[in-house]
């Protein structure tokens with residue numbers, strides 16, 4: 001029997017490409033699709049933002065009060081995802097300042113994860129035995145209003161100069177228990193291809209380094225950054241893991257799909273680290289939709305992070321029960337691949353604590369009673 005292969009693959013068609021705002025409707029597509037143009041045209045002032053969305057008085061006030069400490073920066077592409085008329089648009093909440101940023105609670109800290117106090121050399125956080133966090137830039141295409149590293153991100157004086165980069169590489173080279181390096185920032189893809197390739201080539205030449213992860217939100221905020229040349233360059237340094245940060249299904253566009261496809265075709269493994277944010281994704285239906293879209297984009301939902309205790313983000317923080325409720329509505333109701341780990345990154349540098357709803361009803365010696373996702377009870381007798 002002859003098998004007629006159906007070649008139609010309409011996965012990409014299930015994603016949308018948002019229309020450009022009027023400000024850029026006559027921009028040449030070559031420019032619009034060029035990541036350097038997108039970086040150069042980032043929205044950094046209210047004057048420009050007002051040409052793209054209807055800015056509220058609160059946003060204007062919040063910008064005036066916050067932009068000296070933590071800049072506003074929004075790529076034209078990410079701005080094209082904002083609903084211009086909805087002050088509660090999830091893309092807008094993540095990128096336009098709100099007055100909540102000015103509230104600092106007693107429980108909040110400048111550096112809640114103690115990243116600065118676990119630094120053997122500037123630019124390296126070494127907390128766990130076999131892995132390090134390597135800060136390579138202070139820059140990001142979009143400055144996320146919920147950023148946990150507001151203390152240094154967007155501040156040019158915290159930039160990783162070449163000497164700091166060399167000192168970090170030298171530390172990794174002489175510290176033989178390190179097998180895994182998270183190349184981070186800021187956003188690691190704010191580095192040029194040449195600088196990033198230099199870092200990757202140096203790491204790959206070290207016999208004790210097994211894997212590295214590139215931490216980037218460019219797939220979400222500036223997918224044009226993933227060029228064919230960049231993806232091809234990565235193939236020389238496998239295994240390469242990409243850790244990204246989609247927070248809402250609206251961010252899963254055709255442009256993001258294409259960027260993920262280039263990286264996946266180049267052999268990269270892509271994991272998503274969602275941050276749980278009030279008004280953005282604190283609803284199981286939104287997280288379910290996001291995770292299904294991510295899987296279609298060949299991105300594995302990996303973590304849901306409880307909001308850190310960073311200063312000025314209390315308006316985003318949800319009670320821990322919200323995260324547990326999301327897991328309760330995912331586990332069993334959809335494929336396990338779409339169920340990430342819900343974790344709290346402990347203040348003070350205690351590391352990530354995984355949290356699950358309670359599935360053990362009781363234990364009597366070797367007799368365990370569990371409940372499943374439908375709340376039905378089942379007994380497991382250990383032999």
Ligand code: SF4
Pocket residue numbers: 139140142143144146147148149153185186187216217
């Ligand atoms: S991309 Fe990451 S480091 Fe940059 S502002 Fe957003 S959360 Fe912070």
